[in-house]
Amino acid sequence: QVNGIDFAVADLALAEAGRHQIRLAELEMPGLMALREEFGESKPLRGARIAGSLHMTVQTAVLIETLVDLGAQVRWVSCNIFSTQDEAAAAVVVGREGTVHEPKGTSVFAWKGETLAEYWWCADQLFTFPDGQPPNMVVDDGGDATLLVHKGVEFETAGKVPAATEEDGEEYGILLATIAASMERDPKRFTRVAEQMRGVTEETTVGVKRMYKLAADGELLFPAINVNDSVTKSKFDNKYGIRHSLADGLNRATDVMLGGKLAVVCGYGDVGKGAADSLRGQGARVVVTEIDPICALQAAMEGLEVVHLDDVVHKADIFITTTGNFNIIMAEHMGRMKHNAIVGNVGHFDNEIDMAGLARVPGIRKIEIKPQVHEWVFPDGHAIIVLSEGRLMNLGNATGHPSFVMSNSFSNQVIAQIELFTKPGDYQREVYRLPKHLDEKVARLHLDALGVRLTELSKEQAEYIGVDVAGPYKPDHYRY
Numbered sequence: 211q212v213n214g215i216d217f218a219v220a221d222l223a224l225a226e227a228g229r230h231q232i233r234l235a236e237l238e239m240p241g242l243m244a245l246r247e248e249f250g251e252s253k254p255l256r257g258a259r260i261a262g263s264l265h266m267t268v269q270t271a272v273l274i275e276t277l278v279d280l281g282a283q284v285r286w287v288s289c290n291i292f293s294t295q296d297e298a299a300a301a302v303v304v305g306r307e308g309t310v311h312e313p314k315g316t317s318v319f320a321w322k323g324e325t326l327a328e329y330w331w332c333a334d335q336l337f338t339f340p341d342g343q344p345p346n347m348v349v350d351d352g353g354d355a356t357l358l359v360h361k362g363v364e365f366e367t368a369g370k371v372p373a374a375t376e377e378d379g380e381e382y383g384i385l386l387a388t389i390a391a392s393m394e395r396d397p398k399r400f401t402r403v404a405e406q407m408r409g410v411t412e413e414t415t416v417g418v419k420r421m422y423k424l425a426a427d428g429e430l431l432f433p434a435i436n437v438n439d440s441v442t443k444s445k446f447d448n449k450y451g452i453r454h455s456l457a458d459g460l461n462r463a464t465d466v467m468l469g470g471k472l473a474v475v476c477g478y479g480d481v482g483k484g485a486a487d488s489l490r491g492q493g494a495r496v497v498v499t500e501i502d503p504i505c506a507l508q509a510a511m512e513g514l515e516v517v518h519l520d521d522v523v524h525k526a527d528i529f530i531t532t533t534g535n536f537n538i539i540m541a542e543h544m545g546r547m548k549h550n551a552i553v554g555n556v557g558h559f560d561n562e563i564d565m566a567g568l569a570r571v572p573g574i575r576k577i578e579i580k581p582q583v584h585e586w587v588f589p590d591g592h593a594i595i596v597l598s599e600g601r602l603m604n605l606g607n608a609t610g611h612p613s614f615v616m617s618n619s620f621s622n623q624v625i626a627q628i629e630l631f632t633k634p635g636d637y638q639r640e641v642y643r644l645p646k647h648l649d650e651k652v653a654r655l656h657l658d659a660l661g662v663r664l665t666e667l668s669k670e671q672a673e674y675i676g677v678d679v680a681g682p683y684k685p686d687h688y689r690y
């Protein structure tokens with residue numbers, strides 16, 4: 211703790227470098243800057259204590275400072291052990307007016323290359339503000355912060371934490387230990403967090419899935435807004451964001467020529483579509499695997515061959531998983547790959563690629579080429595290159611999506627936070643989406659920056675197609 215701010219980052223001295231990057235990012239984030247302009251004075255988030263768990267990047271720094279400008283108190287962690295940009299984390303702690311010796315910013319607990327134990331220690335820091343108060347809002351990406359509260363309440367209610375079994379895996383064991391330690395200090399801490407909580411706004415596909423499951427089981431403890439399924443989030447960030455950051459990650463990690471290579475994209479949802487575009491844009495020959503006939507047909511209509519992984523595993527050069535599912539590329543597949551095939555994942559969790567199985571292959575050797583790039587050498591001498599140990603490689607090997615597309619996602623986040631915080635009576639313990647007029651508002655905020663001249667409907671035309679001149683222009687079931 212320095213100057214009343216508690217934090218844990220790699221190096222505060224990186225703050226100046228981070229501040230320069232944040233300054234440039236702000237110019238590329240017109241949505242967030244417009245929301246600062248619109249709500250900076252009225253401060254609708256005054257009284258909000260936001261616990262944020264979302265990749266601690268430069269773009270996230272602009273989000274955090276927007277939430278602060280709107281009146282919120284904020285604590286932040288990264289939702290992935292490799293995704294923090296240390297200079298951004300330092301800059302947020304130092305703040306816009308502070309110095310390295312006298313930080314005046316926001317509490318951040320995140321650094322690039324956390325261990326899993328450190329990751330959950332950081333997550334735990336979210337839930338006690340310096341004045342001892344619990345947070346009353348969560349910004350989540352992947353649902354880990356929400357999971358911690360739900361598991362915490364479950365075990366506090368039971369009065370004990372179950373013993374971890376071998377099947378639970380290492381990470382769940384750490385989560386259990388984190389809650390056990392919290393209960394020793396304060397047996398009802400997460401129960402109080404849940405009581406005060408007005409809601410969570412969730413960023414990504416996987417986290418949203420977790421929340422719908424909790425709601426369907428009647429276990430969701432507070433309202434949730436599904437930010438991912440705003441059109442201006444998943445049809446932009448997941449797709450165009452990946453189109454940018456996948457190639458970026460591959461290039462920074464390996465610098466291998468992508469043109470002419472055979473690349474397999476597993477999953478052709480929003481992220482898969484962006485991944486295929488990214489690789490095709492570099493001249494790679496792209497094939498796709500899918501389980502959903504609609505997405506498979508979409509891929510085929512785009513001229514992409516839809517294959518089984520087994521058909522190509524021995525001849526492809528690059529493998530990218532985007533499914534949000536698990537057990538997609540198994541150790542046995544990796545054993546059959548070409549020498550120096552590159553394997554990476556951009557789905558949220560690291561279980562798309564069977565890293566545990568890979569490590570158990572008898573006689574296998576792991577060589578670190580550089581951080582987040584590992585050569586795994588099989589006993590027969592052939593090797594594969596695994597990026598970011600199977601975790602999100604566009605964030606682990608590069609810096610994630612660019613600012614402009616994240617401005618769309620994060621404008622939805624800010625609007626969703628304002629909704630849940632200022633209208634607690636309107637939302638039950640369910641999962642909601644933002645109404646379409648707000649989705650359209652987010653898009654509108656990004657048009658000027660690109661010189662877009664939008665045609666205006668005449669009153670007669672609006673009547674003819676049955677919409678209001680001011681929108682919304684599409685029914686909720688429209689798919690874009």
Ligand code: NAI
Pocket residue numbers: 414415416417444447448451476477478479480481482499500501502505532533534535538556557558559602604605610611
């Ligand atoms: P999505 O649901 O639109 O797409 C996933 C696709 O994978 C679906 O079409 C599904 O049918 C397919 N699939 C499922 N199991 C499969 C299997 N065994 N083999 C082949 N295909 C299979 O989801 P979306 O939005 O594309 O997200 C995918 C993942 O990426 C999620 O984990 C999400 O959280 C994450 N994500 C990552 C981002 C990043 O920056 N790296 C950004 C946004 C989302």
